[in-house]
Structures are given as C-alpha cells and as structure tokens.
Amino acid sequence: MxxxxxxxxxxxxxxxxxxxxxxxxxxxxxxxxxxxxxxxxxxxxxxxxxxxxxxxxxxxxxxxxxxxxxxxxxxxxxxxxxxxxxxxxxxxxxxxxxxxELMRGMTLDRLLLEGPDGLPWRELQPLAVQLLDAVAYVHRQGVLHGDVKPVNIMLGDDGIRLFDFGLGQATAEAMAGLASVSRDRFSAWTPAYAAPELLAGGALTASADLYAVACVVYELAHGKRLGERRATERLERPQQMPAACWPALRLALAMDPERRTISVEELGEVMARCRWRWFR
Structure with missing residues (x-):
C-alpha cells in the first residue's frame, strides 16, 4: 500500500x-x-x-x-x-x-493464520515469556498498554516487540507536568482481548492488561480466540499448554478482576519454568 x-x-x-x-x-x-x-x-x-x-x-x-x-x-x-x-x-x-524504529517481521495475527491448531509449546513458550516480560516492564514504568492483541505484537528474527500504545495510559506520577487529553472518546477496545470490566465501562488497569496478554497466550496455544464468554463458563486447557502452566493462565483469564490474583510478572515466571518434559 x-x-x-x-x-x-x-x-x-x-x-x-x-x-x-x-x-x-x-x-x-x-x-x-x-x-x-x-x-x-x-x-x-x-x-x-x-x-x-x-x-x-x-x-x-x-x-x-x-x-x-x-x-x-x-x-x-x-x-x-x-x-x-x-x-x-x-x-x-x-x-x-x-x-x-522500523520493525521487521510479521505480526502475531499472521503467525496465528499459519498455525490454526496452536503452536507447539517449544515455539509458544519463548513468545509468551517475551511478551509477558515486555508488559511487566511497561507496568513497572507506570504505563498501561491498553490494547495488547496479536496485531500489536511484531515477531522478528530476534523475538517479539510490543508496539502501538495509542490507547495506553499512565499513572499520574509518570505523566506529571505533561499535557494530556481525555481518552474517553478513544476507548475502542477490541472485544476479543478486552477485559469484561473495560467493555462494561470500567477503567484501564494492570489487571485488564493481564487479561489481554492471557488471551493472546491462550490463542497461541489453542489456535482460536476465546470469543464471547459466560461468567459460569469453565475453560478447558489447550492441548499445547503444559498442565503445570494452566492454573496460572486460567487465573489471568478470570472474568472477574477480583479473581485475577496473579500479576503479569508472576505469570511470566510460571511460563518460564514450564519445560517441554513436563508436558501432559
């Protein structure tokens, strides 16, 4: 184009x-x-x-x-x-x-088209760990991404890069003294990755970013988006996901933010520990 x-x-x-x-x-x-x-x-x-x-x-x-x-x-x-x-x-x-910087590679949405049944754990694990590491770093800097989804994640020869902070927000301390605008009119959340509380009009939080990242990891393992969910629905572990990782990812995917009792950093640590030999 x-x-x-x-x-x-x-x-x-x-x-x-x-x-x-x-x-x-x-x-x-x-x-x-x-x-x-x-x-x-x-x-x-x-x-x-x-x-x-x-x-x-x-x-x-x-x-x-x-x-x-x-x-x-x-x-x-x-x-x-x-x-x-x-x-x-x-x-x-x-x-x-x-x-x-000009990033070279392909976005994760294109990668997902090539793996409709999900990625093998040996390929999925480094991507998940790198993504969680990126978001954990961003959170430590007082920044919320607000729009984590496959199209905003680039995969190149040296791994993934997170980009497009157009819907992002920061703590008051991180943006002290800078001009700002109300983002209410730009809250164009992507339903497949937006936490339920965001779709209900709630504020962007680190927990909402966690939910979005977990949706991406789930999709990489399952090959399909979570889609619309019911509060009572019980998620099944994707076949490509080691059993040892599933409880942590399921916590991050909780529809009620009060039940997401895990941080992005903690989820990344769990994903990093799950080795191929533990696969069930």
Missing part, C-alpha cells in the same frame, strides 16, 4: 514516505527514509512514522493526542518494546507525527 491520497511524500524536509505499513482506529504508520541521515552516510536510514488518521487529524487537540502517546512511551527502553525517536510537526501541512 502506498501513501494515502493527498498525503505529502516529504515531511519536515527530511522524511520521504514510501508506503503505509498499517492503520488502526486512531493512526496510520508509514515506512519512510530519513534523507538527512542518508546524506551523512547512514546505511540504514529507514524509520517508521506514525500520524493520526484523517478522521482525527483535524481535531482541535490532535497534536496533544499524538504527543501524549509519544510522551507515554519515549522513556521505555526495553528490547521487547518498540523504541521511539522524535516528535515533530511538518510546518507546511501542520501535520504532527513521531518517528520510531
């Missing part, structure tokens, strides 16, 4: 837009070349650029909205989390955008 109709091909006099990498409810991500870095002999000058979608770009607080996502994630330094570079505004078009 090339650039959208009406979009300039050059931003801020240095970023040459090449093609659309993906789009969601709030933003569009482009692959671009940094011509300034190329001029100084940089061999790998490609970056990813995120800007708001056309439906939000003209909103009065558009720049603040995009900057809040950038500010939320710019200090995150983890090998499993996308790295942010800079926030800029193209003067000629008044378009705000930020640059970030």
């Amino acid at each position: 090339t650039t959208a109709p009406g979009m300039p091909t050059l931003l801020a006099g240095r970023y040459h837009l090449e093609r659309v990498l993906g789009s969601g409810g709030m933003g569009v991500v482009y692959r671009a070349r940094d011509l300034l870095h190329e001029q100084f002999g940089e061999r790998c000058s490609s970056v990813a650029i995120k800007m708001l979608g056309e439906n939000l770009r003209l909103a009065p607080d558009a720049h603040v909205l995009l900057y809040s996502e950038f500010a939320l994630t710019r200090s995150l330094q983890h090998e499993r989390v996308v790295r942010m570079f800079a926030f800029e505004v193209d003067i000629s078009t008044q378009m705000a955008f930020f640059t970030m």
Whole structure:
C-alpha cells in the first residue's frame, strides 16, 4: 500500500514516505527514509512514522493526542518494546507525527493464520515469556498498554516487540507536568482481548492488561480466540499448554478482576519454568 491520497511524500524536509505499513482506529504508520541521515552516510536510514488518521487529524487537540502517546512511551527502553525517536510537526501541512524504529517481521495475527491448531509449546513458550516480560516492564514504568492483541505484537528474527500504545495510559506520577487529553472518546477496545470490566465501562488497569496478554497466550496455544464468554463458563486447557502452566493462565483469564490474583510478572515466571518434559 502506498501513501494515502493527498498525503505529502516529504515531511519536515527530511522524511520521504514510501508506503503505509498499517492503520488502526486512531493512526496510520508509514515506512519512510530519513534523507538527512542518508546524506551523512547512514546505511540504514529507514524509520517508521506514525500520524493520526484523517478522521482525527483535524481535531482541535490532535497534536496533544499524538504527543501524549509519544510522551507515554519515549522513556521505555526495553528490547521487547518498540523504541521511539522524535516528535515533530511538518510546518507546511501542520501535520504532527513521531518517528520510531522500523520493525521487521510479521505480526502475531499472521503467525496465528499459519498455525490454526496452536503452536507447539517449544515455539509458544519463548513468545509468551517475551511478551509477558515486555508488559511487566511497561507496568513497572507506570504505563498501561491498553490494547495488547496479536496485531500489536511484531515477531522478528530476534523475538517479539510490543508496539502501538495509542490507547495506553499512565499513572499520574509518570505523566506529571505533561499535557494530556481525555481518552474517553478513544476507548475502542477490541472485544476479543478486552477485559469484561473495560467493555462494561470500567477503567484501564494492570489487571485488564493481564487479561489481554492471557488471551493472546491462550490463542497461541489453542489456535482460536476465546470469543464471547459466560461468567459460569469453565475453560478447558489447550492441548499445547503444559498442565503445570494452566492454573496460572486460567487465573489471568478470570472474568472477574477480583479473581485475577496473579500479576503479569508472576505469570511470566510460571511460563518460564514450564519445560517441554513436563508436558501432559
């Protein structure tokens, strides 16, 4: 997919837009070349650029909205989390955008298409541990992702990367002094991965992120989404999931947040301990 109709091909006099990498409810991500870095002999000058979608770009607080996502994630330094570079505004078009590392690979939703019966534990385990490690780190920094799902997780040669914090939030301490906007109108939770309390209008919490991550791990093991559930429904262990891991994952998948008596970090520790020889 090339650039959208009406979009300039050059931003801020240095970023040459090449093609659309993906789009969601709030933003569009482009692959671009940094011509300034190329001029100084940089061999790998490609970056990813995120800007708001056309439906939000003209909103009065558009720049603040995009900057809040950038500010939320710019200090995150983890090998499993996308790295942010800079926030800029193209003067000629008044378009705000930020640059970030260009990730190579495929998103987990594409991987799931290749494994409709779930992944073998030897392949699933490192992905689950890496994802849980990324989310646990984000939580320690006072950040909530808010939209953990396969399409927001990239799998490359060196493992997974978590990205797209467009629905993310932070503690008051983490964002002290920064401009912010009300996110009520952007709570476009994905039903298959959103905790029941979010769909009922509740606030985003670490427990809700835990539920979403657990849904992704379950889908990797089962090959299918959890889908709509009843409060009384009893989940069955996926065949690809070792019996020793299942009690912890089932806790994380509890529909009642009060029953999710495990943290993302603790779930990651359980997943890391479950070896192939324990498989039942």
